[in-house]
Amino acid sequence: MAKQIEGVYEKVYECAKKEFLSKGFKDASLRTIAQEAGTSTGSIYTRFHSKEGLFYSIVSPVVEELKNWFLSIQESFHKKDADYQKKNMLEYNGIHAEEFVAYIYKHYDVFKLLLECSEGTEFSDFVDQLVNIEMEYTVKYMEVTGDNALRSGNISSEFLHIVNSAYFSGIFEIVRHNMEKEAGMLYAKQLREFYYAGFAKIYNWQK
Template sequence: MASRIEGFDEEILSCAKEEFLEKGYTDASIRTIAQNAGVSTSTIYTRYSDKEGLFRFLVEPVAKGLKELLRQSLSDFSSLTGHEQNEKFMEYSDRGFEAVIAYIYEYFSEFKLLITGAPGNYYQEFLEGLVELDTNCTKKFLIQVGSKALAEGRVTDGFLHVVSSAFYSGIFEVVIHDMPMEEAKNYINELRAFYGNGWKEYYRK
């Protein structure tokens, strides 16, 4: 993806975001976006290739930003010893999800487009990227705390994928339903508690 040009892309992307939010991806008009941004349609096609290219240019930096935020948080936790992970699990989890919620609400409109209106498999690909990070960290955690769940086959790659996918899909319900931020915090904390209690069975040695 090309780098953003200050003062050029901002106006087009602002108009594109408004058009996509109002009409959805399918009904959004490149012509309307161009008119509102004060540029020609050929300028948009030259810069972004097509409507999907424009959409991706709008939401991809935000999607990558959340993935990097999650990657860094999980990497920091994975670098701890097994004993430290047991002792500091909630501390790292609380801090990580506070950052995730803040990031989602900072770019709420972009996430609204990404989750509810992305073309093709774009949202699913985004979700799969988060799930891959999460499941890899979970496997390392189970091994480091001495759990036998993996070795005994009680936890498999397929099981991890389903649980993680359901969890992150649940988190994004706050965007789908336009939850106020404080309500979203409470909801996500309850969601974490629900999944956390289920995982306790597998954390045992």
């Protein structure tokens, strides 16, 4: 019986992804998902409670894993002394940016759901959550290294937010444009080099 249930819900996940990707969260039908998966809507409600609960069960593990990873690398770098941060910011960001993109491709269908099909769910601001983390640690970096660009008024927090938002939105274009991994990794590298030239100027990164 346990194996049968496991098989049923693997099919539910597969069919739910297909339905959500095809119609978006709002227009997706639990009835259609149930029919395609060979089960009942009642069974889905019992397991997931709602359509949003089903969507949550698909995307939440990926979101939480990515956010936890992102926070951990930010915090690890923040614990380094000021001199280390100044000298290694570019290299450190470059290495982990590649890991970030590789993770997107590992869970490509989930990111497709997050970016194109999550309107009406708690995940519709997923990119903003990442930007907010980046903003928090950007300010910490500037405080630790003595960068006074914000305090002096040379740049504003609104400017930093817009620039960081643009960068993350640009990275996720690999999903919106359905790029194959090889092309997407190259695009992300080129985008990173383009933005990092500006970031290096703003944050006084050392090459």
